[in-house]
Amino acid sequence: MWTLSARSSTICASLFLAPGLGLFLAACSSSDASVGAAAVPDPAATPVAPSLGDACTTSEDCGTDLGADLGMVCLASGRCGTATCTTGSCAEGANCFLLSATERTCLPTCDAEHACRAGLVCEASGACVAPCTTASCGVDATCVTDSGLCAADTAKRPSAAPIPACDDVSPRDCTTGTSACSKLAAFDPKAGPGYDDYPINGETTANQWRSFAREDLQMIVKWSTALVACRAQHWAFGNHAPLGLGDMSEADGTIPGTSRGQPGHPAGTHVNGLDMDIGYYQTTPADNRLRAICPHTENGQDAYHCVSAPNSLDTWRNALVLGAMTTSRRVRVIGMDGKVGPLVTAALPALCRDGYLDKTACTRARSLLTYEETNTGAGWFQFHHHHFHISMSSAAYASTPASFAPMSEGQALWRSSEPRTSIDHFEGISGHCDIQ
Numbered sequence: 233m234w235t236l237s238a239r240s241s242t243i244c245a246s247l248f249l250a251p252g253l254g255l256f257l258a259a260c261s262s263s264d265a266s267v268g269a270a271a272v273p274d275p276a277a278t279p280v281a282p283s284l285g286d287a288c289t290t291s292e293d294c295g296t297d298l299g300a301d302l303g304m305v306c307l308a309s310g311r312c313g314t315a316t317c318t319t320g321s322c323a324e325g326a327n328c329f330l331l332s333a334t335e336r337t338c339l340p341t342c343d344a345e346h347a348c349r350a351g352l353v354c355e356a357s358g359a360c361v362a363p364c365t366t367a368s369c370g371v372d373a374t375c376v377t378d379s380g381l382c383a384a385d386t387a388k389r390p391s392a393a394p395i396p397a398c399d400d401v402s403p404r405d406c407t408t409g410t411s412a413c414s415k416l417a418a419f420d421p422k423a424g425p426g427y428d429d430y431p432i433n434g435e436t437t438a439n440q441w442r443s444f445a446r447e448d449l450q451m452i453v454k455w456s457t458a459l460v461a462c463r464a465q466h467w468a469f470g471n472h473a474p475l476g477l478g479d480m481s482e483a484d485g486t487i488p489g490t491s492r493g494q495p496g497h498p499a500g501t502h503v504n505g506l507d508m509d510i511g512y513y514q515t516t517p518a519d520n521r522l523r524a525i526c527p528h529t530e531n532g533q534d535a536y537h538c539v540s541a542p543n544s545l546d547t548w549r550n551a552l553v554l555g556a557m558t559t560s561r562r563v564r565v566i567g568m569d570g571k572v573g574p575l576v577t578a579a580l581p582a583l584c585r586d587g588y589l590d591k592t593a594c595t596r597a598r599s600l601l602t603y604e605e606t607n608t609g610a611g612w613f614q615f616h617h618h619h620f621h622i623s624m625s626s627a628a629y630a631s632t633p634a635s636f637a638p639m640s641e642g643q644a645l646w647r648s649s650e651p652r653t654s655i656d657h658f659e660g661i662s663g664h665c666d667i668q
């Protein structure tokens with residue numbers, strides 16, 4: 233699906249769109265969209281570029297001509313880049329990209345018409361970078377020597393079947409303002425395409441008193457589960473059952489169990505309909521209700537977390553639903569077991585590359601998906617071996633629906649181990665801290 237092969241020998245200095253890939257750079261340091269106005273260097277006379285984003289030990293390693301143009305230094309991560317950047321702060325012909333969740337750097341920009349300087353390749357994010365190496369492409373891709381670009385490992389994808397468009401699933405985002413979108417209501421209907429809000433933890437079919445959630449959370453859950461049911465309909469594995477929904481809040485916004493004197497979650501969580509426990513997609517059970525998906529006992533005692541690899545986890549579908557959820561700006565954090573998280577995050581790049589997921593999922597997942605492989609005290613280590621937990625932002629909505637448009641397509645995850653995106657797509661995202 234990578235189409236960024238056509239290049240000319242000009243340098244671009246403006247806003248770039250990559251037709252066919254839906255990529256969009258929100259930030260641009262120049263308004264000059266005239267191709268003809270850009271300088272046309274002689275590639276043969278251009279010095280070999282430094283390894284933008286590649287390994288360095290001192291800033292001198294980044295100090296070739298192009299590096300000097302961009303003010304590059306050796307970042308703390310051991311990669312060449314500008315020390316920092318903001319929207320519009322980069323030199324003409326460059327833009328501000330994320331190297332990681334915390335490091336941002338100016339990189340030269342390119343698109344299908346505007347080439348990178350000699351020695352660099354134009355990756356799908358619209359950034360000029362050093363050619364790939366076997367290591368830089370990660371485990372899910374291979375480095376194509378001719379192009380210098382990573383390519384998907386086609387052997388690793390959930391299905392060879394065509395990917396359904398799924399244009400008729402319900403809307404992802406609530407756009408009717410703070411009052412309506414933050415309104416607490418019973419999850420309704422109780423079952424829909426891809427989900428099942430079944431009675432749990434003392435609920436009955438007639439009284440699902442632990443199943444009240446905000447409208448925006450309800451919409452994201454309905455949308456993402458419907459998307460999985462549609463996009464994964466041809467996958468040969470899994471039980472093809474809807475996803476089970478667990479605890480939310482009580483009708484008055486309190487923690488489930490509060491009305492019976494037994495709050496079932498720590499203070500501060502599952503209040504006001506901002507949080508929901510959701511089962512994992514599973515392979516061997518007939519349904520996807522909340523249940524352990526892994527061995528979780530140690531020395532005969534329940535450890536309340538996976539003590540070895542999951543044995544009934546449908547990794548691909550979980551990656552699909554979790555990745556889909558992260559594309560919404562309303563999601564604050566999603567936590568899961570420490571043995572589930574690595575599997576899900578390893579599966580995400582292939583889903584983004586192959587088109588099952590919007591590419592924003594693979595950049596935003598780094599910030600929004602969290603888990604503890606060891607107990608660091610963040611609160612995720614235990615009690616997530618039978619469900620994951622989604623938590624919404626309680627921030628107010630924009631005053632007018634029009635100004636709360638869904639996120640732009642964002643930038644591609646190109647090298648699976650190095651997501652890069654325009655910084656605009658990361659601003660304002662909350663941290664990982666949560667308890668459950």
Ligand SMILES: [Zn+2]
Binds near residue numbers: 507508620622668
């Ligand atoms: Zn929870």
